Amino acid sequence: MYRSLALSAFALTLVGCGRAELSAVPAEVQRCAGVNHPATVTVKWDAYKATAGKPIKLWVRNPDSFGEGEDHTTLWTEQGPTGSAMTGNWVVPGTAIILTDESGKRELAELHIGSASCLK
Numbered sequence: 873m874y875r876s877l878a879l880s881a882f883a884l885t886l887v888g889c890g891r892a893e894l895s896a897v898p899a900e901v902q903r904c905a906g907v908n909h910p911a912t913v914t915v916k917w918d919a920y921k922a923t924a925g926k927p928i929k930l931w932v933r934n935p936d937s938f939g940e941g942e943d944h945t946t947l948w949t950e951q952g953p954t955g956s957a958m959t960g961n962w963v964v965p966g967t968a969i970i971l972t973d974e975s976g977k978r979e980l981a982e983l984h985i986g987s988a989s990c991l992k
Contacts, residue, residue, distance in 0.1 A: 890921030892980035904990035
């Protein structure tokens with residue numbers, strides 16, 4: 873149904889004739905000595921062509937970084953087809969941000985937050 877080209881800081885997914893773009897700044901957050909350091913990131917998207925101007929949903933899937941034994945996918949926000957939003961202080965390495973159509977059933981793009989070197 874769709875093909876995806878994902879890079880650490882950027883995800884591009886082709887959907888029919890339209891495409892959706894999804895990025896995060898910073899694209900990497902720290903993980904030092906095996907411990908995650910949650911961070912705030914700004915997520916930007918453009919899904920206007922992919923949704924014909926209709927609203928989108930952004931979902932978050934955090935890895936088992938909180939010791940609960942499973943990944944969790946949660947609806948983060950519902951927005952217009954283009955925009956940006958700042959997360960809370962809960963993004964860790966491996967967090968996935970998933971962009972879907974307004975129904976939440978069609979994935980348009982996905983990005984994964986990378987792991988940055990520790991500051992000394």
